Amino acid sequence: MIDKDKHWYVVRTNVKAEDKASANIRKAGYDVYYPRRRVEVKNKRTHTYTTRETPLMPRDVFVGYLNPIETSSRFVAAPALNASWA
Numbered sequence: 001m002i003d004k005d006k007h008w009y010v011v012r013t014n015v016k017a018e019d020k021a022s023a024n025i026r027k028a029g030y031d032v033y034y035p036r037r038r039v040e041v042k043n044k045r046t047h048t049y050t051t052r053e054t055p056l057m058p059r060d061v062f063v064g065y066l067n068p069i070e071t072s073s074r075f076v077a078a079p080a081l082n083a084s085w086a
Contacts, residue, residue, distance in 0.1 A: 006064035007065045011025070018058070033061070036056055038051050
């Protein structure tokens with residue numbers, strides 16, 4: 001459930017590092033929303049289907065702040081984040 005009292009910001013991550021970035025931001029004490037979708041993929045050789053979760057918006061996660069004055073520069077040094085957005 002998304003908290004509507006918080007201010008939500010988009011954080012750009014490195015390529016295929018959304019899981020790692022959201023875990024690190026969550027460890028830092030912030031709320032993270034990382035939307036994913038389930039996709040069925042067919043194996044060409046065995047003709048079996050597997051279900052995978054893929055990012056709904058690749059390279060983007062959402063971070064919620066209670067106070068909009070907090071600076072987002074802390075995330076630049078975090079692993080798996082792209083520093084070019086700051």
